[in-house]
Amino acid sequence: MKKNIPFNKPYLTGNETKYIEQAVASGKISGNGVFTQKCQQFFEERYGITKTLLTTSCTDALEMCAILLNIKEGDEVxxxxxxxxxxxxxxxxxxxxxxxxxxxxxxxxxxxNSLEALITPKTKAIVVVHYAGVACEMDTIMALAKKHGIYVVEDAAQAIDSFYKRKALGSIGHLSAFSFHETKNVISGEGGLLGINDTQFIERAEIIWEKGTNRSAFFRGEIDKYGWVDVGSSFLPSEIIAAFLWAQLENLEDIQNRRKEIWNGYFTFFKESSEISLPLVPKYATNNAHMFYVLLESLKKRNEFIASYKKRGINPVFHYVSLHSSPYFKDKHDGRVLQNCDRYADTLVRMPLYYELDQEVVFN
Known part of the structure; x- marks a missing residue:
């Protein structure tokens, strides 16, 4: 019988529908209720992020970052x-x-080490992406930002429960964004979270989050009525999404332990191969087992690797195409050769990794 191993399979802890029913029974399902507060408090207390706001996606959290930084025409990021x-x-x-x-x-x-040469008087921010949940070299990046008076945004979409020198990813930059898409360690189908570590952004973030109104302050009793005071959008998710997420966060330790077990299994299995390069986790970083990837020697070798597994009913996948060479941006790029980006685009393969994966089926 042919195997059927998907790249990803969403894992349910068991309490998702129970908490959704509680949210519905509460009579408040529109957002910023009990489950929203539980999820936000979890990130603030466990990871030391100054203020957090749940969002409908990591994309929305990043869009909030751009608004908060007053990014405008001509600014460089x-x-x-x-x-x-x-x-x-x-x-x-x-x-x-x-x-x-x-x-x-x-x-x-x-x-x-390539960043300082890219900074100009028009540079407003550096956005770092903690790929595979492994930390970027944040001391260097934060020092560079301070030197030039620019902001740092952490795209921590893949980086829940991962650390840089004992500091949680998402707690280091001025702003950060997380994802709870169904392919992530902790999920809510779609969903995200904005992290705020620079307190100057907190009050405005709440306004942007609530469609440009000071509604949150009104419900806290700080003002006697609320109105339209800034730009914004409907960035906050419903309590149904927050309830699902809370069931996942309650089981974070178990989820992480299982994913790390699978990650270590892959590492042991592939380390004897002379044709494959394994992922590197620097000494300053931790591994949250968001993904396990291997690097092949060429695009041809990568395609052959994927095809050989798919013939057996196992579905590894490649990842990003470099954005500078994408159809939308290639005519806007300044022509610099970004050889490492292109190499990863051509040679990186992600192996199936989800809680219920039976690795023996993959290996045999």
């Missing part, structure tokens, strides 16, 4: 080319000029 399109779109929508940086030679994170 530096980010890796090897990332998902949402990282760039959030800032493009505000009129920013995107300046793409190359990845490191030893792993897909942004090359921190």
């Amino acid at each position: 530096i980010m890796p080319s090897y990332t998902f399109v949402s990282t760039a779109n959030a800032f493009v929508l505000r009129g920013a000029k995107i300046v793409f940086a190359d990845s490191r030679a030893d792993q897909p994170n942004i090359d921190e």
Whole structure:
């Protein structure tokens, strides 16, 4: 019988529908209720993020970052080319000029040593992406931002429960964004979270989150009526989504332990191969087992690798196409060769990784 191993399978802990029923029974399902507060408090207390706001997606959290930083036409934002399109779109929508940086030679994170040469008087922010949940070299990046008076946004979509020198990812930059898409460690179908570590942004973030109104302050009794005071959108998710997420967060330890077990199983299995390079986790970083990837020697070898597994009913997948070479952006790129981004685009393969995966079926 042919195997049937998907790349991803959403894992349910058991309490998702129970908490959704509680949310419905409460009579408040529109958002910013009990389950929203529980989820936000979890991130603030466990990871030391100053203030958090649940969002309908990580994309929305990134768009809030762009609004909070007052990104406007002509501002420059530096980010890796090897990332998902949402990282760039959030800032493009505000009129920013995107300046793409190359990845490191030893792993897909942004090359921190390439950044200073890209900074100009128009640079407003650096957006870092913690690829596979592994930390970028944040001390160097934060020092560079301080030196030049620019902001740092952490795209921590893949980085829940991962750390840089004992600091939680998402708690280091001025702002951060997480994802709870069904492919992530902890899920709510779609969903995200904005992290705020620079207190100057907290009050305005709540307003942007609530469609540009000071509704949150009204419900706390701080003002006697609320109205339209800034730009914004409907960024907050319903209590139904928050209730689902809370069931996942309650089981974070169990989820993480299982994913790490699978990650370590892959590492042991592939380490004897001379044709495959394994993922690097630097000493300053931890591994949250968001994904297990391997690097092949060429695009041809990668395609052959994927095809050989698919013949057996196992579905590894490649990942990003470098954004600087995408149909939308290639004519806007300044022509710099970003060789490491392109190498990862051609040679990186992600193996199936989900809670209920039976690795023996993959290996045999």
